[in-house]
Each structure stands twice: as structure tokens, then as C-alpha cells.
Amino acid sequence: MNIFERKVEARNPFFRVVELTDETDSPAIWGKNFPLQYDLYKRTTDMQRTRFGGSEAVLRMPTEADPRTEVAQSRLEADPRLKTMWAGYAFSVDFREERGHAFMLDDQTFTERQQFAKQPGTCIHCHASVYVPYKKLGNGDLMKGFEIMNQMPYAEARKLVTHPVSCIDCHDPETMSLRITRPGFLEAVKLYKNDPNYDVNTQATRQEMRSFVCGQCHVEYYFKGPEKRLTYPWFDGIKADQILAYYDEQGFKDWVHAETGAPMLKAQHPEFEMWNQGIHARSGVACADCHMPYTRVGGLKISDHHVRSPLLNINNACQKCHDFPEAEMKARAESIQANFFSMRDTAMNSLMALIDDIKAAKAAGAVDARLEAPRQAQRHASFLIDFVEAENSTGFHAPHEASRLLLLANDTIRQGQLALRETPAAAAPAATAVEPAAPATTPAAPPAMPAP
Amino acid sequence: MNIFERKVEARNPFFRVVELTDETDSPAIWGKNFPLQYDLYKRTTDMQRTRFGGSEAVLRMPTEADPRTEVAQSRLEADPRLKTMWAGYAFSVDFREERGHAFMLDDQTFTERQQFAKQPGTCIHCHASVYVPYKKLGNGDLMKGFEIMNQMPYAEARKLVTHPVSCIDCHDPETMSLRITRPGFLEAVKLYKNDPNYDVNTQATRQEMRSFVCGQCHVEYYFKGPEKRLTYPWFDGIKADQILAYYDEQGFKDWVHAETGAPMLKAQHPEFEMWNQGIHARSGVACADCHMPYTRVGGLKISDHHVRSPLLNINNACQKCHDFPEAEMKARAESIQANFFSMRDTAMNSLMALIDDIKAAKAAGAVDARLEAPRQAQRHASFLIDFVEAENSTGFHAPHEASRLLLLANDTIRQGQLALRETPAAAAPAATAVEPAAPATTPAAPPAMPAP
């Protein structure tokens, strides 16, 4: 027996108290039929920290503009280098630790990023129960409703939705099986599968669906073209450097760096992409296996709909597969995270040094042509670091891949800093008359990697 | 009761054909009692490549000085950057892929490194069955014999030994239990255990011994002080950067780099140290579990004394613990190795660039004071890269640790290259009047790592 043939636990008896239709978006109504799942679902309001994740409640004075009395801790305060990294972009104003699903709609509505720049209706795709509203708006046509809402200003679109992600966003109300409802993923999964005809809702396996429902939202995205179409940038692959190559081809930028003038990219929550590169995905372990593990309620085993950090729930989340004590499993995860955190720190410091360098050169009057290579280095390195930084597992989902990206980023910065110092002939520092060598030349071809 | 008596009625597979004493160093004699283990032991003459390991037989014309007709492939030819890395040191002349235990004595005797510089008798500690010769030399006192042989020239000491590592080097002839016989490890394990009174042969668990017997030789070492005492440098810890810190404190250097004049360090086969940092060691998996897995011979399970790459023996070495197909286990190991290999490649290129830079600066007449920081960077980075490069699993034993070290190395190089370009005030390149910013400054203190 192995993890692939996951057993359907003791049949889930339930009483059809109410009739659920494809228009029922209120979780409370679904909760009448499935009170155990609903009770757990409501607990995503809990806020509890782990060493690197979870979230911490910070009290605030509610204002007219933002009535929240509690928010999650600021990530910008925890690491002010992020402000420099994102200088000139909305994220440098407000960026917080993410918290439970119950907060998703409020946190989007009230983030200060909304003040910094007008946001489009597109944003709501991942922050509300939007399946029924999309269909209504499109007269029964999901994709049409999606396109219409995208074009609305955020405030207007906001009025059309009521709930954070709800039962109907993940479940078919008739069969209760998992179902993909998000246009962004419905399209992008064809790229992921490298099959333009792939229909995820009929072709995916049950185990795949246990990750795909999360991949609807926990992914890198961008707003493409003048119509700002929500797009998952998986055209050249889903790895960070493949996505970067795609953005370069497209000539896309998110913003221009306020201090250096570099054309920048911002990465956002690529959990699905990074998870795909890790040993757990390779072993067929799904998001839901760790974030919604089976839990015993009375005599029943159900999926824990209190979606949260698995490190708050190690016995159910990890010990079914790993025969080690809880404290040891926690220590293993944290040791991976601490190692990642220290590597991220190194790369982050390097990035700050590059930004300082370009800033200084600019201030000293360097022309754009001279700044081209260093700015590209900044764009690339910043995106790679951001990718693993925005990925919310602090390296856990794919530690080897995260390391690879951080080294790549660090080396890009090295080359950018050298390029900035590479001067037209004879400009060598007078004092010692050093002839600077060309950076990164190698005396011999590197060895070919042995074939598999 | 010993192994023989107990097994007598139970159709004992081993017959005490000959009496083994603490002076019996010929494996053929032990083989009379344990023919199954002996047969497998003899097979360490096999040469077979894996993607990154194993070894390949290269034919050569025997000479008077070196009668070998077959050697393992040259690592210097596979990656000529190694020659630059070690310029001026014996390793830049001859460095080959290591192969089975059967070759250890010949390979040491005939390596061209012996021509490059006179080697001491100390070398034999890890390349021969030296337990009985040590004891003889010391009149029954192992440590004394060791000290005496260390002081001999290699050629003279060589005459005192006959066999490659043999049964008596790992086994107590009476009980057949594992036993540590190497002075280097007997001393260093006290540092490892942080206990000056630790006696490994009475205090270690059986499972520990299944790694310690290998740790006798598969470790980083150096020749300490004027008497060139064989020492495992574990005084500040066994991680690469801790060992580096120790060498710095000691002001130790292996050689002076021929091209840059930097005071260099060479790392050698730290398998034991790296394995200690990995998930397998953490899970209690010993060297022997993978490199000497149980194998069924007739109706009996015995330890596979054909010590070799586990990837030539995946079925026994991995699949008892990992429930995945053989091809998948191979792919997993190789994917870790390929990722490591590409990171190593990046760091290696950076190192070449730094060496080029220093060389050029030196050629241009830079004074030693100006080269101090870059040379230190070279020393440090080169040692860190060498540590994971000399570790023979191509990253497998501890992939996270290897990544951490490579990033550290690459960042050290970045700072070294910048230091070289940091010029006395006003020496900024005239053409663009760029004022170079101080390298690696950070605008704000990095965030503290969350406590465990």
C-alpha cells in the first residue's frame, strides 16, 4: 500500500438537510449538510505563529477607511530591506504576513496598497467566493463574467462578492468532488500539462485535484497587455528562471525601481510552482495532505478544513508518513527553513549592495547605457530572490530548488556589480595601475554534466 | 559464548577453520572462516561508472616507476579548472577519481603526487592495513607505532605494510564486532563527542560503529605543526566553515598559490563530516546501510563487503527504506547530484574569475597590502568549494549543507572581487566619473532569525 492509493476513510455519512445548487455560495448553508467540515473551516480565523510562518495578530485602531481591529504583522518592519527592494512599488508601502482564509477578502479590500495605486476588479479572482458572481455577471458563462469583472475598478467589483473562498469554489455541490472554478488556472493548467486540450475537471486524478484546487490561487501571476488580463506566466515552464525568461521575452515590467531606474518584476506566492520542484510533489504528496490532513472527529475521519501551517498540526500532517517524534519533525522542517533563511539573507545583502552601487553611479551621472547591464542584473536577481521570498514556506516546499535560485541570484549580482566597475579601457584605478580582468572568464570550458 | 558456539546447533554457516589473532592481517586467512564476506570483499577491484561516481578503468602503459596497467580516470582532465584552483600544489599534477578499496595501497604508492613532493609515512594511516604494523613498530603500543611510522619517509614506511584495508582494521578478531583501529579517529572522536574521556570502542552504539569505521579514513585531515602530526581538524566543529575558522586561527596553510600568492588550504574527502549534516545521518542511517547493505547469499543475509557506489546496488541499498521503483530512486539521487553539479559549476567559474583578477592585479604591480583581502577571499572560497567538491557523493550526502557552502563561497568571491576594485579615494574611473559605492553595505540591519 502506498500514498497514491489513498484510502477513503470510513465512509462519511451525512444528512442532506438542505439542497445545494450551483448557486449556493454561502458556506453556512453548506454547513447544514456538513457541520464538521464547516466548523473547522470557520477556524481559519485563528492566528498563531510558528517560527517562520503562521501569523501574529497585531492590534490597530480602526479607521473609516480601514475598519480592521487586527491585522497580521508587517513584513516590511521585520525586514526593511524589502522596502529598498521594492522602492517605488505598492508593496513597499504595505506588505504583511498572510493569514487564514477567513481574512482574504478584508485584507485585500483594506490593504494600503489599494491607496497607493488603483487596483482592478481582476484582483478578486483569488480573494473571494467569485464563482457564482462570475457566472451571474456572464449570464451563466463563467469566462465571460470573469472578463467583465476584470475590467471593473476594484471598488465596484468588490460590491459583487460577499464571502472569502467558500465550499463552492472547491467542490461540486452535487457530488462534493473537487472542482476547479478559477479561469486563471483553467487556462494555465493546459500549459502546465503541455496539452492545449487538457480539461482539468475531467482529466485530473483525485490526488492531483488535492493540489490543483490550491494552485488556483497560490501561484505567480501577472496582468498581461493593455487589457491587464490575469495570466499565469507558465509559457516557458513553471520554474523561476523559466518564468523570468518569459517575462524578458515579453518585455514585461511591473514597475520602475525608484532608486535605480531598473525595469522591475514582482513575484507573488508561487507555492504551487515551488512545491512542484520538491521531493514531496515528486512523491505524490499533495497540498491537502499537509495543509488539510485527515483528522478524527469522534469516530469519523474528515479533511481538516482549518487550512493552516502544518507545523501547528504535526501529528496529523506529518506523522502519518514520517515515523519520528513530533519535536523531531518540527526541528527538521525548521532546520530546512533556517538554512534557507540564512541563504536568503546573504542574497538580500548582495542585492542591497548592487542597488547602492547603481544609485551611486546614477547620482554620479552615469549614462543609461552604462547602467544597462547592472540594471538587468538587478531586475533578474531581484525577481529570483523575490520568487523564493514570496513563496510562503520559507524554503520548505523545495529546498534544493530554492538554493539553486539563490545562488543564481547572488552570482547575477556579482556580475552586475563587476559590470558597473568595468570601465572603458585605460580607466583603471590610477593609484595601483591595475588592469581589471574581464569578469567571469574561465580558463577552460567547464566540464559537461554527465548524461543521465 | 561467541558467534561460533551459539550458531553451532542452528546449522552455523561459519566454521572456525583457522584461529584468528590480533596479529592476523591477511584477509585470505580471515576468509577461511568467513568465505562469503571475503568473496565480496575481493570484488572491490570492480570498476564501473555511475553518472557522477563509481570509477572508470583507463588503460596505461606500465613503467618502472608505476607498474599499474589500469588507473581511474583523471579528474583534472575532466575539469581543468581544478588545475588552476590548485596551481602550485601536488594535486594540480595528478588527481584521479577514487575507486575500490582493493586499489588503495597501489594508488597511493604510485600517484604522481609522490614525485611532486616527498610524502611522509603518515600517509599510510588510511591506505593500508596498518594496525598490525603499527603495533609491531610500537612493541605492542599502537599509538607509539603510529608516531614512529609518521616520522619515516613514505618509501621506508611503505615497506612495512602489505595489504589494503583488511578485516582486522574494522573487526575484533575474537568477537567479530566492529572496532576502531585508527589513531587519527581515536583522538578526533573525542572532539566529535565533545568529551575528552570518550572511548569509542566501549561507548559507541553498534549503529554508530557502522559509520565510525568509515569515518576513520573518509574525513578531512591535515599535518599539524613542524612534526606534521596527522590531525582531524574538528576543534571548532566539523562543518566546513568551522574547520576553516580553525585553520585561520592556527594560521595554517597547505601551500601558496602559484598564480596569486594566496595562502591556500586543500580539503580532502570529508564524507564523514558532510554525511553528518544530512537528513540520512539525522535519521540514523549509517554509511554501511547504503554502502554495505545486507545481501542474501544462499539462505543467509550478510553485509555486502563489496563496498561501492550504492547506485550500483539500489535494490538493496535504498529500496528497503524507500518504496519507489529502482529507476525513480536513481533519478532522485541524480537530480540532487545534477543540481549540486550546476551550483558547483557557478561557484567554480566565479573562483576562476577571482584568480584571474588577482593575477592581473599582481602582474600590474599591485602591492601585497592591496592583495590581502582578495587573497583571503580566494583562500576561503577555494576551501569551501573544495570541501564539497572533494566530498565524493556529488552533494548527495547533505545537499542543503552543500548549497549553503557554495553560496557562502560565491559571496566571498563577490566581496573579494569588489575589494580588489575598491580604490583609494578619487581613483574612480575617469571616463564616467562613477563613485564606486562601498561593497556589501546594507541600508538596515538584517532581520533576526526567529528563535527555535
Added chain:
Amino acid sequence: MVGWIGTKTMGAFGVLLGLAFGSVAGVGSYTFIYAKGASYLTNDPAACANCHIMRNHFDAWAKSPHHAVAVCNDCHTPHNLFNKYLTKSLNGYHHSLAFTTGNFHEPIFITARNKAITEAACRHCHEDIVMAIDPPHAGGEAMSCIRCHKEVGHME
């Protein structure tokens, strides 16, 4: 660590080993087990599976190669009459209490004592093949079998 037998259990384990060897004298082949198969099976595993909490273990056992040759008690009670019933009553008491109060860690982990019993049971049947790898001295450190043969312990 759960993965293997801690040093503390070694003493007891050594004794159990001794008992196991004693009872296996003159036996030690699969044929014997096959011949007596029917009588082993009278130790009805269904008795254990009565508790739904044991269901997973029952299912895993039913699919394993061992189900044809060993019932629960072959692995979970000592192969010695006195200890067998002592263990059965201790465990019976413990499991019933745990089941009634619902106060136990999930997933369920085998206790050190019961693990030692199980490890001895492996040797009871497999002594022939593993004799070379067991310690030469009684009281010497034995290797945990399930460290490598995880799947034998109902591993999902």
C-alpha cells in the same frame, strides 16, 4: 527516536531474544510454520479489528505477504506462553482504557516494550536467514529489523 530500539530496552530485549531462541530450538524453517498455519490462525485477527481504530492495521496486514503466515499475535505477543498472556492482558487493559477515554496520540505508535516483543517475533521466524547479522553475544546490541523493513509494520 521511534525508528529503532533505544539502548534502554536492550536488557529486556536480550531476555526476550533468549526466550525466542529457546522456543525455536529444532524448528526454524518456513515449512513448520506452513504446516501449523491453521492453528496459528485460530488467534483470530478479527478480535483486534473489532476496534475500528485497529482497522487500518488490519487492512494493511490483510494485504501484506505476512497475512498468510502470521496473525496479529504472532508479532505482537511473545512466543512463550506465560509472557504471551501477560502481554495480552497488559495490552488489553491499556487499549481498552485508551479506547474508552479517547486519550491517545494519533497516529498510534507502538510502545518500546511491544516493539521489542515484535522484533523478537521476527527472529522467531527468520532466525535462519538473519543469524549472521545478529550480535554474537546474548545481550549484544541487536539490529532493529523494522528500521529497514518498514512495510512489515503496516506502513502506509
